[in-house]
Amino acid sequence: MKDLAGKVAFITGGGSGVALGQAKVFAEEAGMKVAIADIRQDALDEAMEYFAGRNVTVHPVRLDLTDRAAFAAAADEVERVLGPVYLLCNTAGVSQFGPLAQATYDDWDWQMSVNIGGVLNGVMTFMPRMIARGQGGHIVNTASMSAFVALPRCGIYTTTKFAVRGLSESLRAELGEFGIGVSLLCPGAVNTNIHRSVETRPEKFGETGYYGRDEQVFAGLKQVIQDGFDPIDLGRIVREAVEEDRFWILPYPEFIDGQKKRDADVIAAMELYADHPDTIRRAELAAQRGDRMPGS
C-alpha cells in the first residue's frame, strides 16, 4: 500500500513494545492517523504522553481484543473519529513459557485467546469493512520466529504463532483480489515488555502450571530479549514491507541455517516416497490432466 500519509492505521497492543514502535513510525514518519488499542490503560497513558505535542494524530482505545463486541465497538469509534481504517496491525500478543507437561487448560486458553483469537478478531472486524469499501488496504499480523522453530518450554506460544502464520498465508492467498495486502512479521528478540505478559492475564484463566507475577522470572525473560531489535527500527522495516507489499517480514537472518536444516528434513521425508507406487500413479494422473501442484 503506497501513499500512507493521511490514512488511518489500527494497531493492537499499541501501548507497548513492537506495536508502539509501529505506531511511532506510522504516525511520526509516515504521517498516518493512528489508533492504538491496548488492554492496559497505564500503557496507553504512557504512550499518549510520548505523542503529546508531537503534531501527530494518535487515538487511544482501551480494548481487550479477545472481546468481539468490544472490538467491533472500538472499530466503530476509531472510524468515526479518524476515518476508515486502511492499515490493520494485529500486533498484540502474550507469552508464558514452561513445559507442556505442566500446562493447564487455562494456560492454553489464555495464550490462544490473545495470540490466535485476538488476531482472528482483528481480521473478522476489519476485513469485511475493507472489502466492502473496495479501496484496498493492508493487514500486518505479528507472529514470531516461533512460527517456524519449536523450542522446548515454548509449546503453547509456538502453537499460537504457527496458527497466526497459517491464517496469514491463507489471507495472502485470498485477499489480493480485493487489493488488500497481507504481511507476516516474525520477530526473533525485540526489546519490549513482553517478559511481563502475565500481568495482563485475566482472572478467568487463573489456574496456571507455570509462573505468575515474579520479578525474578521477569528478569530472566528480559535477558533473552534486551539485546534484540529496537521496536522503532522494526517498525521502519514493517513500514517498508507495507509500502512494497511484501508478505514475509523476517529481519533475523541468524535463523537461516536452522531453516535450511528444517526444509531439508521435510524434503528428505517426502523424497523417501519418490518411488512409491501411489506416488507414480498420482503423477501419471496429474500429467494426463495437466495439473499443477497447489503451492508450486
Ligand SMILES: NC(=O)c1ccc[n+]([C@@H]2O[C@H](COP(=O)([O-])OP(=O)(O)OC[C@H]3O[C@@H](n4cnc5c(N)ncnc54)[C@H](O)[C@@H]3O)[C@@H](O)[C@H]2O)c1
Ligand atoms: N519481544 C519479543 O522478543 C518478541 C519476539 C517475537 C514475537 N513477538 C511478538 O510481538 C508482539 C508484540 O509483543 P511485544 O514484545 O511488543 O510485547 P509487549 O508486552 O511489550 O506489548 C504487547 C502489548 O499487547 C497488549 N495486550 C496483551 N493482551 C492484550 C489483550 N487481550 N487485548 C489488548 N491488548 C493486549 C499488552 O498490554 C501490551 O501493551 C506479540 O505478538 C509477540 O508475540 C515479540
